[in-house]
Amino acid sequence: MNQMLAPETLPARLYSAPEVYEAERRNIFAKSWLLVAHESQIRVQGEYVATAAAGYPIIVVRGENGKIHAFHNVCRHRAGPLADDGHGKCEGQLVCRYHGWRYALDGRLASARDFGPAAGFDPRDFSLLPLKCESWRGFVFINMDKDAAPLSKTLAPLDAKTKQIPLEGFVYTRQTTHDIACNWKTYVENYLEGYHIPLVHPFLNSAVDATKYEVDLSAPIVFHHAPPRDGSPVGGLWAWAWPCLGVNMYSDGVLIELMWPLSATHTRLDYLYFFHEGIERAVMERNIAASEITTDEDKRICESVQRNLDAGIYSTGRLSPKHEIGVSWFQKEVKRALE
Numbered sequence: 109m110n111q112m113l114a115p116e117t118l119p120a121r122l123y124s125a126p127e128v129y130e131a132e133r134r135n136i137f138a139k140s141w142l143l144v145a146h147e148s149q150i151r152v153q154g155e156y157v158a159t160a161a162a163g164y165p166i167i168v169v170r171g172e173n174g175k176i177h178a179f180h181n182v183c184r185h186r187a188g189p190l191a192d193d194g195h196g197k198c199e200g201q202l203v204c205r206y207h208g209w210r211y212a213l214d215g216r217l218a219s220a221r222d223f224g225p226a227a228g229f230d231p232r233d234f235s236l237l238p239l240k241c242e243s244w245r246g247f248v249f250i251n252m253d254k255d256a257a258p259l260s261k262t263l264a265p266l267d268a269k270t271k272q273i274p275l276e277g278f279v280y281t282r283q284t285t286h287d288i289a290c291n292w293k294t295y296v297e298n299y300l301e302g303y304h305i306p307l308v309h310p311f312l313n314s315a316v317d318a319t320k321y322e323v324d325l326s327a328p329i330v331f332h333h334a335p336p337r338d339g340s341p342v343g344g345l346w347a348w349a350w351p352c353l354g355v356n357m358y359s360d361g362v363l364i365e366l367m368w369p370l371s372a373t374h375t376r377l378d379y380l381y382f383f384h385e386g387i388e389r390a391v392m393e394r395n396i397a398a399s400e401i402t403t404d405e406d407k408r409i410c411e412s413v414q415r416n417l418d419a420g421i422y423s424t425g426r427l428s429p430k431h432e433i434g435v436s437w438f439q440k441e442v443k444r445a446l447e
């Protein structure tokens with residue numbers, strides 16, 4: 109077994125304590141590259157996507173000359189929102205929903221509506237708070253840490269392994285959302301191993317050969333590969349990127365999973381489905397239905413695990429060197445971030 113990987117699991121209290129979640133927000137989510145949108149969602153000037161990333165309000169918007177800008181979705185007057193969460197389009201300026209301050213698409217305060225004379229008030233001091241923003245193959249990432257290393261460095265292992273996969277050829281088709289009553293780490297850890305497939309996912313287990321399931325760690329990316337059983341269209345390459353992104357690649361599409369913590373004890377999964385343009389509608393619907401069944405199965409088991417973590421019986425366990433190297437690496441990184 110790899111000596112670098114800790115065999116013992118994180119203590120149960122780290123999965124429910126509010127102060128641990130606050131530390132994770134600051135030390136993990138505010139310092140990592142986070143996927144928040146796809147370029148095709150913000151094709152024309154003024155189109156935006158707003159979301160909450162671990163409680164941090166974020167907005168990405170298409171500005172002049174095609175440039176994408178990212179900001180905290182927080183007005184500099186009294187913290188109103190510039191947009192409700194979701195996708196939309198503004199007419200040339202972002203207008204605060206509270207008192208109507210108007211911002212240019214590059215974040216400058218254009219006008220403070222009916223503000224009145226105020227000595228020493230310089231609009232130039234009240235631009236939106238900008239975030240680092242970079243794209244990888246059409247996917248838009250932000251980073252709240254202005255000193256963060258470039259996105260390309262973080263995603264280098266993913267980029268190298270997916271060069272042959274025509275990600276740009278897939279079209280954004282649908283978003284679904286799942287609320288799960290568990291800590292975000294409970295869900296991520298479940299994602300990071302295929303050990304549970306024969307017990308939890310009967311359909312998936314009939315479609316892929318779980319005995320040949322492989323987990324390959326190329327930090328900060330964890331790859332899974334499961335060969336399809338004969339005649340099954342399922343099977344593919346699943347990649348997970350620190351701290352909360354799943355990129356599930358199949359022959360006819362890609363499913364992006366965003367595993368957002370909502371609180372210490374709740375997680376929201378945002379699924380973005382992309383398919384090959386020529387896919388038959390029936391095949392697409394079948395693929396989506398199969399994936400939603402797998403997610404419901406994962407939701408049930410994760411919620412049970414969370415109840416048991418909270419019950420005060422279990423403290424720590426052991427990780428399998430054969431199946432759980434991804435979980436082990438993830439837990440080591442969480443521990444390091446909390447220190």
Ligand code: FES
Binds near residue numbers: 183187189204205207
């Ligand atoms: S909070 Fe935005 S205009 Fe007042």
Ligand SMILES: [Fe+2]
Binds near residue numbers: 298299402
């Ligand atoms: Fe699962």
